Amino acid sequence: DAKTTQPTSMDCAEGRAANLPCNHSTISGNEYVYWYRQIHSQGPQYIIHGLKNNETNEMASLIITEDRKSSTLILPHATLRDTAVYYCIVRVVGNQFYFGTGTSLTVIP
Amino acid sequence: GAVVSQHPSRVICKSGTSVKIECRSLDFQATTMFWYRQFPKQSLMLMATSNEGSKATYEQGVEKDKFLINHASLTLSTLTVTSAHPEDSSFYICSARHGSTDTQYFGPGTRLTVL
Numbered sequence: 001d002a003k004t005t006q007p008t009s010m011d012c013a014e015g016r017a018a019n020l021p022c023n024h025s026t027i028s029g030n031e032y033v034y035w036y037r038q039i040h041s042q043g044p045q046y047i048i049h050g051l052k053n054n055e056t057n058e059m060a061s062l063i064i065t066e067d068r069k070s071s072t073l074i075l076p077h078a079t080l081r082d083t084a085v086y087y088c089i090v091r092v093v094g095n096q097f098y099f100g101t102g103t104s105l106t107v108i109p
Numbered sequence: 110g111a112v113v114s115q116h117p118s119r120v121i122c123k124s125g126t127s128v129k130i131e132c133r134s135l136d137f138q139a140t141t142m143f144w145y146r147q148f149p150k151q152s153l154m155l156m157a158t159s160n161e162g163s164k165a166t167y168e169q170g171v172e173k174d175k176f177l178i179n180h181a182s183l184t185l186s187t188l189t190v191t192s193a194h195p196e197d198s199s200f201y202i203c204s205a206r207h208g209s210t211d212t213q214y215f216g217p218g219t220r221l222t223v224l
Contacts, residue, residue, distance in 0.1 A: 041200070041218070041220075042218060043113075043115075043215035043216050043218045044153065044202070044215045045215070046212055046214060046215075049212065087152075093211050094211065096155055096158060097143070097204070099152045099153040100152060102152060
């Protein structure tokens with residue numbers, strides 16, 4: 001599975017959109033982009049995933065560039081409860097999930 | 110939907126004893142479950158892949174005789190840490206693969222402390 005690169009940490013003001021970038025320049029055609037988040041001392045929570053097209057659900061939006069070498073997770077109106085470590089993972093269907101170091105997002109009041 | 114539970118949430122044991130952790134998919138069947146370990150301020154490390162009715166597949170460097178995995182049903186996988194030592198103290202997290210979506214859903218984790 002392709003590797004991903006994420007910023008170590010980010011801050012976002014409460015109520016504003018949080019845009020979390022992920023670089024996956026070696027992604028192959030059959031690899032999906034997944035996003036999970038982990039709030040302190042809890043198991044990771046699934047957020048969203050996509051292959052080529054942009055995706056949106058009740059939690060977030062996923063924007064994947066046309067060349068698929070990077071993506072952005074958007075939390076439209078960040079709240080204090082969105083403070084967590086966000087993991088971007090690239091994987092082929094059926095393969096295991098290998099976690100990188102993720103981005104620690106802090107939502108500031 | 111897609112809820113995964115773990116039991117116990119916390120366990121403290123003496124060095125040399127064995128500890129069993131259960132992982133259950135509550136509202137879906139999971140032919141494949143996964144076990145992770147997470148040390149403080151580190152990311153999740155995949156330990157093994159558990160397949161229902163067959164032997165688990167362990168990641169490189171994970172001792173299969175120390176971390177016994179059983180996946181006897183489509184909703185239950187267990188991890189037994191045998192002859193636990195203080196260095197086994199960690200946060201153990203399981204996940205279950207939802208067959209129809211291929212998405213993994215994670216349990217809340219088990220905090221193991223070995224004295």
